[in-house]
Amino acid sequence: MAVQLDARPPVAPAPRHSRPVPGARLSRFDTKYSPYLYIAPFFLLFGVFGAYPLAYTFWVSLHDWDLLGAEHPFIGLDNYSQLLADPDFWHSVVNTLGIFVISTIPQLLAALWLANLLNRQLRARTTWRMAVLVPNVTSTAAVAIVFAVLFGRDFGMINWLLDHVGVSAIDWKANRFAAWTAISTMVDWRWTGYNALIFLAAMQAIPRDLYESASIDGAGRSRQFWSITVPLLKPTIIFAVIISTIGGLQLFTEPRMFNSGTNAIRGGPLRESQTVTMYMFENAFAPHYNFGYGSAIAWLLFALIAVVAAINVLLLRRLGGGAHKEVSR
Amino acid sequence: MLTFTRRRLAAVALVAATALLGTTGCGGGDDEAAADGPVTLTVDVFGQFGYADLYQEYMASHPGVKIVERGTGSNLDEYSPKLTQWLAAGKGAGDVVAIEEGLLVEYKANPQNFVNLLDHGAADLKGNFLDWKWNQGLTADGKQLIGLGTDVGGMAMCYRKDLFAKAGLPTDREAVSKLWPTWTDYVKVGEQFTAKKTGAAFLDAATNTFNTILLQTAGNTSGYSYYDTDNNLVVGSNPAVRQAYDTTMDIIDSGLSGKYGSWSEEWVSAFKQSKFATIACPAWMTGVIEGNAGPGAKGKWDIAQIPGDGGNWGGSFLAVPKQSKHQAEAIELAKFLTSAKGQIGAFKLKGPLPSSPQALADPAIVDSKNAYFSEAPVGKIFAEGAKNLKPVYMGPKNQAVRTEVENAVRTVELGKRSPQQGWTDAVSNAEKAAAK
Numbered sequence: 001m002a003v004q005l006d007a008r009p010p011v012a013p014a015p016r017h018s019r020p021v022p023g024a025r026l027s028r029f030d031t032k033y034s035p036y037l038y039i040a041p042f043f044l045l046f047g048v049f050g051a052y053p054l055a056y057t058f059w060v061s062l063h064d065w066d067l068l069g070a071e072h073p074f075i076g077l078d079n080y081s082q083l084l085a086d087p088d089f090w091h092s093v094v095n096t097l098g099i100f101v102i103s104t105i106p107q108l109l110a111a112l113w114l115a116n117l118l119n120r121q122l123r124a125r126t127t128w129r130m131a132v133l134v135p136n137v138t139s140t141a142a143v144a145i146v147f148a149v150l151f152g153r154d155f156g157m158i159n160w161l162l163d164h165v166g167v168s169a170i171d172w173k174a175n176r177f178a179a180w181t182a183i184s185t186m187v188d189w190r191w192t193g194y195n196a197l198i199f200l201a202a203m204q205a206i207p208r209d210l211y212e213s214a215s216i217d218g219a220g221r222s223r224q225f226w227s228i229t230v231p232l233l234k235p236t237i238i239f240a241v242i243i244s245t246i247g248g249l250q251l252f253t254e255p256r257m258f259n260s261g262t263n264a265i266r267g268g269p270l271r272e273s274q275t276v277t278m279y280m281f282e283n284a285f286a287p288h289y290n291f292g293y294g295s296a297i298a299w300l301l302f303a304l305i306a307v308v309a310a311i312n313v314l315l316l317r318r319l320g321g322g323a324h325k326e327v328s329r
Numbered sequence: 330m331l332t333f334t335r336r337r338l339a340a341v342a343l344v345a346a347t348a349l350l351g352t353t354g355c356g357g358g359d360d361e362a363a364a365d366g367p368v369t370l371t372v373d374v375f376g377q378f379g380y381a382d383l384y385q386e387y388m389a390s391h392p393g394v395k396i397v398e399r400g401t402g403s404n405l406d407e408y409s410p411k412l413t414q415w416l417a418a419g420k421g422a423g424d425v426v427a428i429e430e431g432l433l434v435e436y437k438a439n440p441q442n443f444v445n446l447l448d449h450g451a452a453d454l455k456g457n458f459l460d461w462k463w464n465q466g467l468t469a470d471g472k473q474l475i476g477l478g479t480d481v482g483g484m485a486m487c488y489r490k491d492l493f494a495k496a497g498l499p500t501d502r503e504a505v506s507k508l509w510p511t512w513t514d515y516v517k518v519g520e521q522f523t524a525k526k527t528g529a530a531f532l533d534a535a536t537n538t539f540n541t542i543l544l545q546t547a548g549n550t551s552g553y554s555y556y557d558t559d560n561n562l563v564v565g566s567n568p569a570v571r572q573a574y575d576t577t578m579d580i581i582d583s584g585l586s587g588k589y590g591s592w593s594e595e596w597v598s599a600f601k602q603s604k605f606a607t608i609a610c611p612a613w614m615t616g617v618i619e620g621n622a623g624p625g626a627k628g629k630w631d632i633a634q635i636p637g638d639g640g641n642w643g644g645s646f647l648a649v650p651k652q653s654k655h656q657a658e659a660i661e662l663a664k665f666l667t668s669a670k671g672q673i674g675a676f677k678l679k680g681p682l683p684s685s686p687q688a689l690a691d692p693a694i695v696d697s698k699n700a701y702f703s704e705a706p707v708g709k710i711f712a713e714g715a716k717n718l719k720p721v722y723m724g725p726k727n728q729a730v731r732t733e734v735e736n737a738v739r740t741v742e743l744g745k746r747s748p749q750q751g752w753t754d755a756v757s758n759a760e761k762a763a764a765k
Contacts, residue, residue, distance in 0.1 A: 066439075067413055067414070067417045068413060068416055068417055068435070068436070068438070068439040068442065069438075069439060070439065070441060145594075148594060149594060152594065152595055152598070153595060154589075154595055154598070154599070154604070155595065155598045155602065171743070173590075174743050174745065259593075260590075260592070260593040260594045260595075261404075261590040261591055261592040261593025261594070261595075261596060262404075262406060262536070262590065262591050262592045262593075262732075262735070263406055263732050263736070264406065264593075265406075266732075266736065269736050269739040269740045269743060269745065270740055270745060283765065285410040285413065285414065286406065286409055286410035286413070286728075287726075287728045287729040287732055287762075288729055288762070288765045289413060289435070290765050291417075293765065
C-alpha cells in the first residue's frame with residue numbers, strides 16, 4: 001500500500017548541491033507525519049465526544065453524586081455493589097434482552113428475505129429498494145407516539161381489530177410480554193428495511209458464476225440461497241448483528257414514548273417495559289437525581305453490550321464456520 | 330513536486346483552521362446581550378400558568394423587556410428533570426422558573442442555585458401571601474427565600490352533568506355536593522352510577538383520587554404525609570397514608586375507576602371521549618380539563634364540593650436561578666407575576682387559585698364564574714376554602730416516594746396486586762426510593 005502512494009515518476013538524480021534542498025525536509029515531514037494529521041480529526045472528535053465522557057462517567061460513578069448537590073463524596077465501588085444487588089436493575093436487563101431477542105431475530109430474518117426478493121429481476125427495482133428505507137427516515141419519536149396510540153388499551157386500533165376477530169382487549173402497557181412485543185414491532189418497522197439494504201449490497205457482490213455453476217449442478221433457488229448466499233453474507237450478517245445489538249441494548253426512545261403519563265420513565269407500574277437506559281435515566285435524573293448511581297448503570301450497560309456482542313460473534317463463527325474459510329479473502 | 334507538497338500542506342492547514350473556527354464559533358453568540366439594548370427574559374413553566382395577558386401588559390409598560398415563555402402545557406414529569414439539568418449544568422434555565430411545591434423541597438436543599446429574593450426587597454412582600462405559602466418558599470434556616478408563591482391547589486370535585494343525568498343522578502351542583510359529604514358517600518354514589526351502565530366510569534384513575542384523599546386527610550390530621558416534620562420517612566406508620574390507601578381500595582374494589590393512567594395519552598383521550606364522570610379537581614385542574622376535553626365539552630362539566638373536608642394539592646412558586654444574566658429584571662418580573670394583580674390575571678385566564686389573601690378577597694375572584702364549567706361560581710367554590718387551607722409538609726424525597734406509593738395503588742387498580750400486596754410494595758419501595 002505505502003509504495004503505491006508514492007506515485008512520483010522516477011527522475012534523474014538532481015545535480016548535488018552542498019546544501020540540502022529546502023523542500024526535502026518538508027517533504028520528509030510530510031510523508032512521515034501527514035497521515036497522522038489526516039486521521040487526527042476522527043481521534044480528536046472521538047476523544048472529546050467518546051473517550052472523555054466514558055472516563056468522566058466512570059469518575060462520576062465512583063462518587064455519591066447528587067445532581068444538584070454542591071459536594072460529591074468519593075465512595076469507591078459502592079454504587080456498583082449496590083447495583084449488582086438491585087432487583088430493579090436486573091429486571092430492566094431482562095426486559096432489554098427480551099425486547100432485543102424478540103425484535104432482532106425476526107428483523108434480521110425478514111431483512112434477509114426482503115433483500116433476496118429485491119435482488120431479483122423486478123420492475124421498478126430502485127423504487128422498491130428506496131421504499132424499504134422510508135420507515136428509517138421518519139423520526140423515532142413520531143413513530144413511537146403513533147405506535148403507542150395504535151397499541152392503546154381502550155382506544156387503540158390493534159385492540160379494535162383484535163376485537164373483531166374475537167380476542168378480548170389486551171392491556172399492552174401493563175402486560176410484560178405484550179409490551180415487549182409492541183416495542184419490538186416499532187423497532188422492526190423502523191430497522192428491517194435498513195438491514196435489508198445492507199444485505200442487498202452484500203448480495204450483489206457475490207459472483208454470478210457461483211450461482212450459475214450451482215444451477216448447472218442442479219441446485220434450486222432455496223438451496224442456492226442457503227448454500228451460497230447466506231454463507232457468503234456472513235461477514236455482513238455479523239456486522240448487522242453487532243449493530244443491532246448495540247442499538248437494541250441501548251433502546252430508549254421507543255419504550256419511553258410508548259409509555260406516557262406520570263413517570264413514564266418507569267415503563268409501566270411494574271416496570272413492564274423499562275429498559276436499562278430508562279432505568280439509568282430514572283436514577284440519574286427524575287425522580288432520583290442520583291448521578292453517581294446512574295453513571296454506574298451506564299458502565300454496566302457498556303459491559304453488557306460488550307459481552308452480548310462477543311457472544312453474538314462466537315455464535316455466528318460456529319454456525320457454518322467452514323464456508324467462511326473457503327471464501328475468506 | 331515541491332508545489333504539490335505545499336498544496337497538500339496548505340490543504341491540511343485549511344482543514345485544521347476550519348475545524349478550529351467551527352469549534353470556537355459556538356462560544357460566540359451567548360454573551361452578546363448588550364447592556365442597554367432590549368432584554369429578553371425567558372420564563373419556564375409547565376401546565377397552564379395563564380400568564381399570556383400579563384406578559385403583554387408588562388411588555389407594554391417596560392419597553393426594554395421582551396418575554397418568552399417555554400413549556401406551556403408540558404407535563405411536570407418532563408419539566409422538572411430539564412430544570413434540574415439546567416441548574417446542574419449552570420446553563421440553560423430561564424430567567425424566571427416555576428417550581429411545583431412537591432419539588433421545591435429538593436431545590437431548597439441546594440439553595441445556592443437560586444437568587445435569595447430576601448436580598449432584593451422581597452421581605453416587604455410577605456403580607457401579599459398566605460403565611461404558609463410564604464414559609465414554604467423559605468429555606469429551613471429561614472435565611473433565603475427561593476420562590477414567591479403563585480397559586481394554591483384548593484380542592485373541589487369536577488363532574489359531567491350529562492353523564493350524571495344519564496345515570497339518573499341530580500345534576501345541580503348544590504344537590505351533587507349534598508350527595509357526598511364523605512368519601513364513603515362518594516363510593517356509594519359511584520356504585521349507583523356504575524349500576525346504570527352509562528358506558529363511562531365514575532372516575533378517571535385511582536392514583537389521582539388517592540393523592541387527593543391523602544393530602545386532605547394529612548392536612549386535617551398530622552400536617553404531613555410521607556415524611557414527618559423531622560424528615561423521617563413515615564409511609565408505613567402515618568395513619569393518614571393508610572387511611573387514604575384504604576379508602577382508595579374501596580373505590581377500586583367497587584369498580585369505579587376507568588383505570589386511565591393519569592396524564593397519559595389514554596387519559597387525555599378519555600376526557601375527549603367522555604369516558605368518566607368525575608375527577609378530583611384542585612383549582613389548577615380546571616384549566617387542564619378544559620384543555621383536554623376541548624371546546625366540544627363546554628357546558629357539560631360542572632364543579633361540586635369535594636367529599637370530606639378541604640385539602641390542598643399543588644401550587645407553585647416562581648424563582649430566579651443564579652445563572653440568569655438578567656437577575657434584576659427577572660426579579661422584577663417575578664414580583665409582578667406573583668403580585669395580587671398578577672395572580673388575579675392568571676386566575677382569569679387559566680384558573681390557578683391565588684395564594685395572595687388580597688387577591689382571594691378581591692371581587693374579581695370572589696364573583697368570578699367559569700363559563701366552561703356551566704358558569705360555576707369558581708371564585709366562591711375555591712376561594713372560600715383557600716384561606717383556611719391546611720398545608721401538608723413535604724420531606725426531601727417526596728416526589729420519588731410519592732411515585733412509588735402511587736405506583737403501588739396503580740398495580741392494585743390494574744388487578745396485578747392484591748390490596749395487601751400493594752401496601753407491602755408501597756412501603757418497601759418507598760423506603761428503597763428514599764434511600765437512593
